[in-house]
Amino acid sequence: MTPVNSDTQPKWKLWAGKILIAIVVFLNLQAAVYFLLQPGDYAPGFELSGVAGNAMIQGIGLLFIMWNVPYIVALVNPVKHRLSLIEAICMQTIGVLGETTLRYLLPANHAMLSASVSRFMLFDAGDLLLLLLAWIITRRLVLIK
DSSP states (O other): OOOOOGGGSOHHHHHHHHHHHHHHHHHHHHHHHHHHHOHHHHGGGGTOOHHHHHHHHHHHHHHHHHHTHHHHHHHHOTTTTHHHHHHHHHHHHHHHHHHHHHHHHSOTTOHHHHHHHHHHHHHHHHHHHHHHHHHHHHTTOOOOO
16 A cells, blocks of 8 residues: 555554454453353353362463453554554354353353353353454555655
8 A cells, every 4th residue: 555644544443443452352352251250150050169179260360461462563553554453353253153152062051151252152252343443444544654
């Protein structure tokens, strides 16, 4: 793309993209904090209990934080860090497809676990839509050096 004067680029597009990414980051980090601080509230939904169940849920909380690194980089500037936004979209897509596969492979007698996985599917699908919207809104913006 040919660089254009930064005054002619709609700044609202950059900010709209950042806001959409910020919503995803906020929701993901909020889930991470809840999993880290209150694992006992979430372990039963995964048919886990006790110290091992709590540790497993806290481990998932740590993973949520790790997985958000490219999201946070994209949040800084989704045009300058376009690759990070694309990585986040790919990660989110893998999550939705993987969770959907897991959900439909679960035996019927695991209703609570099925419900928990279904919530993850919906949560991640919503995040994926927000990230895709951020990419669509910012895709034609050009980085001005």
